Amino acid sequence: MFRYLFLLILPFLVIACTEQVKLDVSGVGETMPQSPTAITWDGKNLIVGKEGLIAFIDNIDTATAGSIYNYEGHYFFDRYPITITSRDNPAYITGLAWQKTVGSTGYIWVADSANKRILKVTPQGDILKKLPLGKIYPEDMTFDGEYLWIADSKREKIFKITPEDGSVIAEYLSPIKLPTAIAWDGKYLIIAGIIDPLNPSSSTDNVRIIRLDTVTGKVIEEIPNSRYLSSPAGMVWIDGKLWISDRNSGYIVRISDWGSPIVDEKTYKLAEVPSTIKKVEIKEKQKADKDVEEAKRAAEEAKKAAEEAKRAAEAAKKAFELQQKK
Template sequence: MLSTLQISLIVSLFCGQLLQKAPEPRTSPPDPAIEQEEQDYTPVVIQQDSLIETIESPVAEPMGLAVYEGQLWISDMATRKIHEFRLVDRKLVRSIDAPGLMPTGLTVHKGMLIIADRQMDKLHRRRISDDSITGAETLPYYEKWAWGMVSDGKSLWIVDAQDRKIHQIDPDDGTTIRSFAAPGTHPTAIAWDGAFLWVAEHATNTIYRMDPETGWVVSSLPSPGPYPSAMVFFDGTLWIADYQSRRFYRVKLPEKLRVIEDDERRVRATYQVVYRAGGTGKVRKLTSFLAVPRELAGQRIITPVRFDPQPTRMVRDRWGQEIAVFELGDLAPGETRTVRWIGDFSLFRVRYQIDPAHLEPLRTDRELSQYLADDKKYNLKHQALTDWMKDLSRAPAHPYRTARLIYEKLVDSIVYERTGGWNNAAAVLARKSGSCSEYTFALVALLRRAGIPARYVGAISERGDAASFDDVFHRWAEMWMPGYGWIPVDANAGTGPDPAVRGQHFGGRSNRHVVTTIGGGASEYLDWTYNHNTRYELEGQATLDEQPIGRYRPLKAKPTSRNILLVEKTADPGPAQAPVCPAVVPQLKPVPDHTRTNSLLWGALFGGLFLLVLGIYIAIRMQNRSR
């Protein structure tokens, strides 16, 4: 018979084996190699050769990048160290302790390594030499949560992650020279290319090019990884450290790129108008004009538009807009007529890559000159437009800068309000409010007044859900930029303080619209409307009700749910024909369930204790019986 001590020893050894087999919870900084097995990402690419290389991050949490004499310097929040990374053999060659516990931004200014810490109100300076890193100088920092940091050779630029601002800092005494809003809601890294600031934003995984003089977002690109945390320009390429994938991406910025189209949505769209006669008498010669969608940048037609019923004829107006004409005849009281088109579309988010420093000269030929002409909704000679343009006339003549100043001022001057019908530009500027069409009339008029060709487009829009209907619709302006063609400019959608939103709608369009109408002014068929127009005669006390409505239904997505299309830079005003360059979507691998691991650990522990107590109890009972 086994003694109580022997039974307890056996049970204890069994419990020890269980505990050895149960994985330990991780408490040390994560190892990049292990994490890559947990979750892997394939980077998003813009052009076939834009992603030069991808390397595994040599540190666990890269938060800052800098370059000094051909080597990368990296701040690692996990180990609280600053590392020198030798690019020749991809090795860490030396490290120093970070001054604080949360090292973030890192840059080199006049031979000094500048280190920021999210929780400290000072910047730290270290002098770099071949064999040592010396000094312990500090520089006061008067703002909040320093994250990204870069030097332009004269000033420091710091991303304030708490207040979502970009601060220009005097590198000698830490004075904040000026500040402007950072793009998006979660700005992280910042880099300098010699002319523009590039700011990474994690919420949308977007990298924005910003004008340091104005704070405008000029263009944007998708980040190759899911969480850009540090950036630096070196040797003509942009190095991007990604916190989540723990990789470094070396990117060549796209050249001769006119527009990026990505974030594809495939929809079946319908536009329908229902007419119903009322009152007494008849509605005579009812004619309906439906604008027909066409292919253009960001809008591809999957199946040709179908009509119900078949139109009486097809025509084009003075602006080249194709229109289906339905001659519906006479309607007696209570009678209805319905016309509609239906089509399948592939819609993309559009982002024009305008480079203000390299615009071609603005020339207007006979075709473009019609987009400078006056019309009753523009009233170009009105004193209100003259007064409004006074301040802008002092700015240097430059198509992009002039158009952007007009756009920014209009966004700040007008609030959205659907009232008073569709007034002309002068009335809208005086009233300081307007609908989307009135925003558009004002913007087109001001651009034309400044000598920039402008027109408008109209669309049916998705209203929040993939399957939705639209009975409000939307209109915005387009302007002609030399070398790029017609650029969308939507002052109504660009309202608000976020420079990312403003930049998105100056040279960009979402994938929530099917464009039906393009015009420069009054049309012989559509007049000043878009989507459709109606003409008829009333006899006696007859009335006519009409209800236009657009409908969206999502179509099955292609196997690759996100593409990036490229259109080479061109001055051709026609629809852009773009080769498709598929971008890759993160391919997720199963992530180990640490909660389950911990449950197994505690289960083994309590199970072992239970068996120990049970063994002692049984041994005692057996000994008592033997007596």
């Protein structure tokens, strides 16, 4: 009897133990503050950020959430953390996104909410580009291979911007009242956040995770939340799994990104904003073409003037030679 009862219970035990795993990245000493507010993935390392620090961790061994054992996993620092500094307000990192280039190289896009800007940074910590965000408040950020996506918790919107100059390409109303984490799964946008910002409780029931079709602007799927996630801060999609940092617990929770299809007829996509980059490029090209034409005309005039000067010099030489013969 007990054997059959155990077999009946076993599937539920397996589901309960493997539903999600968690990784404690708090308490690692002075090099990394507790509760990372941003995470991304470079293909090898989980890159985590908090305040003005960015750390690279690898060899991650996750622990089973809800296990009867107290083991909480471990990891190693791949290299020494890099520091983002600012002449204005001290940097506060709320979003990270990885842009792969050639091979295993790439850049880190950093959302600095304290200075309302986005930075393009090398893995060594060199800042290559600074993009001011104006009225956009970056809560989290992700990269789809061409554009940057920003979750703005204060304006309750999602912004699609170009990494060239930070121009807004499109705007979306956030399906979640307070969007605090965002990720790109290769096709859709995944958004996590707080349902009721006025609710002071840290209940997991106040967290929602959805998948948004950016083409239609509609929510297509609801992803079940983990009971260990009550305040999502940063999120990244890695091989069919969502890694989400939690402000309250200081953990990084890994959950499967499978969800249940939902019917939401509302379209969250607002009118697209025409890119100003092409216009700027056209104007710059027209200006450059005009400058080239003017340069050509100036060169022709200079050439004519030089020829006239040469003829005048030859005439003067002949005149001088005639004068000498006399």
